[in-house]
Amino acid sequence: MAQPAIAVQDLRKSYDGNTALGGISFEVAEGEVFGLLGPNGAGKTTTVEILEGYRTRDAGDVTVLGFDPGEAPRAFRERIGVVLQQSELVSNLTVRELLRIFAGYYSQRRDVDEVLDLVGLADKKNARIKTLSGGQRRRVDLAVALVGDPDLVFLDEPTTGFDPAARRTAWDMIRSLRSLGKTILLTTHYLDEAQQLADRVAVIRSGAIVRLGTPEELIGAGGPVEIRFRRNGEPIVIETEEPTRALHELTSQALADGRELEQLEVRRPTLEDVYLELVQEEEGEG
Amino acid sequence: MRLVVHQLGAEQRMFWRSREAAIFIFIFPLLLYSLLSSVYSQDITVNGAKVASADFLLAGLFGYGAANTAFAGLAIILVGRRETGTLKRLRATPLPPATYIVAVILSTLVVFAIQAVALLVLGSALFGASMPANVLGFAGAIVLGVVCFAGMGIGAAALIRSADGASAVVNVVLLPMAFLSGSFGPRTDLPRFLKAVADVLPLTYFLDIVNGVYLHGESLFSDLRAVAIVAAWGVAGVVVALRRFSWMPNE
Ligand SMILES: Nc1ncnc2c1ncn2[C@@H]1O[C@H](COP(=O)(O)OP(=O)(O)O)[C@@H](O)[C@H]1O
Ligand SMILES: [Mg+2]
Numbered sequence: 001m002a003q004p005a006i007a008v009q010d011l012r013k014s015y016d017g018n019t020a021l022g023g024i025s026f027e028v029a030e031g032e033v034f035g036l037l038g039p040n041g042a043g044k045t046t047t048v049e050i051l052e053g054y055r056t057r058d059a060g061d062v063t064v065l066g067f068d069p070g071e072a073p074r075a076f077r078e079r080i081g082v083v084l085q086q087s088e089l090v091s092n093l094t095v096r097e098l099l100r101i102f103a104g105y106y107s108q109r110r111d112v113d114e115v116l117d118l119v120g121l122a123d124k125k126n127a128r129i130k131t132l133s134g135g136q137r138r139r140v141d142l143a144v145a146l147v148g149d150p151d152l153v154f155l156d157e158p159t160t161g162f163d164p165a166a167r168r169t170a171w172d173m174i175r176s177l178r179s180l181g182k183t184i185l186l187t188t189h190y191l192d193e194a195q196q197l198a199d200r201v202a203v204i205r206s207g208a209i210v211r212l213g214t215p216e217e218l219i220g221a222g223g224p225v226e227i228r229f230r231r232n233g234e235p236i237v238i239e240t241e242e243p244t245r246a247l248h249e250l251t252s253q254a255l256a257d258g259r260e261l262e263q264l265e266v267r268r269p270t271l272e273d274v275y276l277e278l279v280q281e282e283e284g285e286g
Numbered sequence: 287m288r289l290v291v292h293q294l295g296a297e298q299r300m301f302w303r304s305r306e307a308a309i310f311i312f313i314f315p316l317l318l319y320s321l322l323s324s325v326y327s328q329d330i331t332v333n334g335a336k337v338a339s340a341d342f343l344l345a346g347l348f349g350y351g352a353a354n355t356a357f358a359g360l361a362i363i364l365v366g367r368r369e370t371g372t373l374k375r376l377r378a379t380p381l382p383p384a385t386y387i388v389a390v391i392l393s394t395l396v397v398f399a400i401q402a403v404a405l406l407v408l409g410s411a412l413f414g415a416s417m418p419a420n421v422l423g424f425a426g427a428i429v430l431g432v433v434c435f436a437g438m439g440i441g442a443a444a445l446i447r448s449a450d451g452a453s454a455v456v457n458v459v460l461l462p463m464a465f466l467s468g469s470f471g472p473r474t475d476l477p478r479f480l481k482a483v484a485d486v487l488p489l490t491y492f493l494d495i496v497n498g499v500y501l502h503g504e505s506l507f508s509d510l511r512a513v514a515i516v517a518a519w520g521v522a523g524v525v526v527a528l529r530r531f532s533w534m535p536n537e
Contacts (some may be wrong), residue, residue, distance in 0.1 A: 088370045
């Protein structure tokens with residue numbers, strides 16, 4: 001197999017003695033969309049900014065596109081695109097002017113108008129950036145990250161604060177990036193976002209990766225199926241590893257008794273259930 | 287080199303597009319010059335010699351303009367860009383940091399050079415001010431002033447924590463310095479204690495240099511001690527910047 005785009009081995013980082021990352025390991029393959037999913041303060045931004053070359057690490061081996069991001073040489077910066085969690089692009093320049101300035105920094109770049117099309121800002125290209133809405137500025141952010149035609153794109157909570165419609169548009173954009181063959185490392189605290197976009201997800205909590213796999217694998221590892229119904233208005237929940245057998249027994253019994261299983265429902269745990277369970281474990285410990 | 291030119295173009299575009307920058311950095315010293323020259327019309331006595339007030343003030347406002355553009359203006363711009371995350375973003379692009387800083391200083395130089403020419407045009411047209419006695423030395427003073435005050439500006443940017451306070455902080459430094467150094471009037475009647483302060487300020491020595499080349503046709507380097515003191519301040523700023531300047535916003 002080809003060399004992974006990102007390889008992280010036992011990465012550790014603490015701030016003034018407080019551990020932010022307690023030794024995490026993962027790999028991201030070329031062309032993969034990898035999601036780092038976790039609540040606020042889990043260590044997502046710390047991880048991403050170490051990989052981008054902004055922060056130093058205390059220990060661990062990190063390779064990004066074959067480089068050590070701690071040294072962040074120019075050849076490395078030619079090939080990454082960065083959308084920061086926080087950034088306020090306030091500028092008197094127009095969208096197009098700003099993109100042309102950033103495009104000039106790269107030896108290999110994408111056509112500015114093409115990038116504007118991709119992020120859906122073609123009709124705003126001559127607007128001053130300071131007149132744009134928050135969501136539109138976030139798209140300018142993404143456009144700036146893409147104008148150098150990066151192989152690897154970092155997106156730190158790209159849709160936090162978006163309304164549902166804007167989030168869906170952003171998802172479509174990220175999917176089209178994927179279809180261009182870009183490797184994407186995405187952080188989010190929205191589970192549906194990870195589920196929708198990521199090929200593989202690492203659930204991170206208090207600086208440790210507590211689950212890692214495809215969204216299906218995470219659900220598969222999520223324990224028993226639930227069968228719910230009501231009897232005389234009382235809710236009844238049965239958890240079972242053998243749903244076929246349990247259902248057969250329940251329904252034959254009900255038919256024999258001439259009863260209806262009111263509001264019968266068979267539920268596989270969603271990623272959300274798995275995730276909430278993981279986060280609750282944390283609260284239970286804390 | 288291509289990148290320096292590219293970034294210089296970008297900086298110029300951003301500067302002139304921003305109304306606040308264009309007014310406070312470019313227009314304000316010109317306005318102040320016109321105002322002061324209208325008020326003081328008599329000759330001013332400096333070290334026993336009489337100097338036309340329009341000439342004296344032109345040199346004074348030239349010095350103030352250099353400090354305002356390269357020290358105050360640059361510090362405010364850099365702190366603003368740091369706190370909005372613009373510098374952080376630039377750091378992830380292939381643009382080398384040194385290229386960026388050089389382009390930013392060159393852009394400041396362009397702005398101040400235009401301002402200096404505007405001062406001369408305004409002064410001679412409206413107030414009968416003289417043209418520089420040593421033109422080459424005058425041009426050299428533009429470069430010397432911008433480079434040294436830019437060093438101090440970058441040093442100041444490294445020390446200022448928040449964008450909100452940046453403009454207040456630099457002006458609290460700049461305005462008293464300009465008064466004490468004699469940008470707005472002769473510094474002869476300062477009390478002893480303020481005189482002692484004036485004697486260490488870079489603008490004091492920069493104004494001596496400007497007066498030398500502008501009025502007396504001296505060479506830029508005729509007073510090496512003054513050049514050395516101005517340069518030392520610039521170097522001090524750069525040293526502070528090298529130790530303390532951060533590209534990341536304060537969280
Ligand atoms: N610059 C910093 N200085 C001190 N502590 C920090 C800093 N950045 C993050 N932390 C701490 O490290 C932990 C992880 O933070 P972060 O990586 O920002 O998490 P996330 O992005 O998942 O919300 C938090 O407890 C946070 O308070
Ligand atoms: Mg974060």
